[in-house]
Amino acid sequence: MPDADAPTPDGWCLYLLECRNGAWYAGITNRLDARYAAHVAGTGAKYTRANPPVRVLASRGYPDRSAASRAEAQLKRLPRAKKLAFFDPC
Template sequence: MKLYYVYILECGDKSLYTGITNNLDRRLLEHQKGQDNSCYTYSRRPVKLVFHAEFTDVNMAISSEKQIKRWSRTKKIALINNEIDKLPNLAKKKFNN
């Protein structure tokens, strides 16, 4: 069974980067080495893995990555801190502002 990972990195400048991969170890190493100078993380190294989720369905992984990328920093931090109960209220705040 093939696995897919949605992950969040904390960059050296404290920004958060969300990505998807089918090989988490390899992808983290690529981010750390800075193999692609056009990558968001290239000039923001070092990076640290702060969250990841496993999926067996690539379409679900892609959907999850797209959703997380649209989230506010506050909502991503709640996810990173496993404060799942806070996510619905954080979504409401975004729409009420």
């Protein structure tokens, strides 16, 4: 289940999920609780329908969709070993 410290619904966030197969899935949303529930229910992304999430590894808030989308692109370019560190405070 998403972290209680997750960003509020009036902003956007980048999130990282751990899937049942051990893979990590990144995405953006403005409602983390609802988006996570959709992934778990099999109505989220195509990837998570086949590989359901087991937990939210990390999330970070952004002021708007554009900023969250840019951060998602940066995160997806990183090697797995550096993805969690991306969420650490500066």
